[in-house]
Amino acid sequence: EPADRLAAVTQAGVLKICTTGDYKPFTYLDPAKNAFEGIDIDMAKDLAAAIGVKAEFVKTSWKTMMADFTGGACDVAMGGISITLPRQKQAFFSVPVMVDGKTPITRCENVDKFETITQIDRPDVTLVVNPGGTNESFARETMKAAKIDLFPDNTKIFDEILAGRADLMITDASETRLQQKLRPGLCAVHPDQPFTFAEKAYLLPQGDEVFKAFVDQWLHLRLHDGGYRKISAAWLG
Numbered sequence: 001e002p003a004d005r006l007a008a009v010t011q012a013g014v015l016k017i018c019t020t021g022d023y024k025p026f027t028y029l030d031p032a033k034n035a036f037e038g039i040d041i042d043m044a045k046d047l048a049a050a051i052g053v054k055a056e057f058v059k060t061s062w063k064t065m066m067a068d069f070t071g072g073a074c075d076v077a078m079g080g081i082s083i084t085l086p087r088q089k090q091a092f093f094s095v096p097v098m099v100d101g102k103t104p105i106t107r108c109e110n111v112d113k114f115e116t117i118t119q120i121d122r123p124d125v126t127l128v129v130n131p132g133g134t135n136e137s138f139a140r141e142t143m144k145a146a147k148i149d150l151f152p153d154n155t156k157i158f159d160e161i162l163a164g165r166a167d168l169m170i171t172d173a174s175e176t177r178l179q180q181k182l183r184p185g186l187c188a189v190h191p192d193q194p195f196t197f198a199e200k201a202y203l204l205p206q207g208d209e210v211f212k213a214f215v216d217q218w219l220h221l222r223l224h225d226g227g228y229r230k231i232s233a234a235w236l237g
């Protein structure tokens, strides 16, 4: 009999969602409230409601997400996750939620200095990078000369640039757009023309066509009935 996560989730009465909690506006673990919030957290609650069960969030990290997911820690992983071919070998993805891509963010006085990879990839430039996700793989593939400074706490990483301990970060354009609002002094560099093409989607169990069909249909409806727009506008203004 084929794996049927939709039936298992329905029977359990709970949808378990793996999420990192370190990536605004998609997933953020608010330390004061000890609760997850963000666009994909609201979407996860909506998905659980659509199935007719409650949502339970399971904290993961970019480094351990695939192992946690394939190990059965959760039914779906959500929170600004990019579709990649290595991940696609181990799991299904939903239809894409949005298009994104890698863009520099730096102190505003430096926006003209870091427009191209050639300008960035120099020995006197320090790029701060969060470990374990597509930001790290992009940096390792593209940078030959620049100094790569791994900084594990993604909720504080942008302060490294503001404080002058790093020159820039290269991350998703959506994140650079939000962080330049949250941290005056930081500016996104051409977020409308990112270096890469990447799509965000939700990670689903490998081979489970029934569950994927349900999630895809739910997401298709929310992308067209205003549900997604309403949720994302609440976090992005």
Ligand SMILES: O=C(O)C(=O)C[C@]1(C(=O)O)C=C[C@@H](O)C=C1
Pocket: 023, 062, 080, 081, 082, 083, 130, 131, 132, 133, 134, 135, 136, 154, 171, 172, 175
């Ligand atoms: O790995 C991914 O899919 C992501 O898009 C997550 C990722 C990353 O690329 O490292 C993107 C932006 C955040 O700053 C943190 C993590």
